[in-house]
Amino acid sequence: MGKKKQAPPDAPKKKRHGSVESAREMVKLLTVRANEGHPEAVGSIEKWLEAFPELKPECRALDELAEKAVAAWAASVGFGDKLAEQAARDEASKLKQELTGDSPSLLDRVLASAVVVAHMAHTRAAVMAAQKADHPGIREARERVLSAAQKRLAAAVKAHRLLAHKKEKRMRPKAKLKVFEPSVA
């Protein structure tokens, strides 16, 4: 009886199947497996990042996602004032430029955008918490939002600084992956 040759379970399929979420989950799972000491998972991460069809368009759309997030938070920080909204956008763009440098990779841009967005969310939460509340319950809810925004900002800054520090030490993946190479739009 002839056995059918099967692809390894962690290899990306040629055909489109599954969603962006499942592809994302797979990369996450493989990262966990690699951390648990499965060296073959490292190769699979490379394959999924490079070859999985669902991830490619999403990777291209990540810049768009970052732009949308910045625009949404600029509007929130502006509180309906168009001038304040534009000022928030300008500040965000300046901050992102400072964080990414001249030839950022997609990863650099995503990490910098996460910091920028978390900074804007924190700004809005701080403004809201400073406003007079009609009821202690409202004040407590605003303080909870501010606390969550502080945590999110701290985590984003920590992730950005960690990778910047590693890159300063000239660390880079062995395989050349588009998402980690400079100037991929």
Place this chain on the structure above:
Amino acid sequence: MGWDRKLKGPAGGYFYLSVRTPAGVKKVYFGRRTAGHLAAAAVEQRRQARLRVASAIESEKAATADADRLADELAVWADLLSAAWLTLTGHAYHRGEWRKPHG
């Protein structure tokens, strides 16, 4: 808590209030006349105030719901890609920190 209708009592019932004490929850009787109606009105007033606060909190949350969703999505991608980068450069996640094992 509320209007308790007894089988052989008046149709409107008697107003009771549950009060938390160190000994446990106590059911306090206010009756069916003025005291009962005043206690019921006070309870209703407090309920309305709670609803107004909840609605104010909800509308503040709703104002940034879209922006929050986008920020969360971006954070997920940032986590995922940086974890992949760190794994591919030989790092391991251990006790909340990414470290490069020696040797």
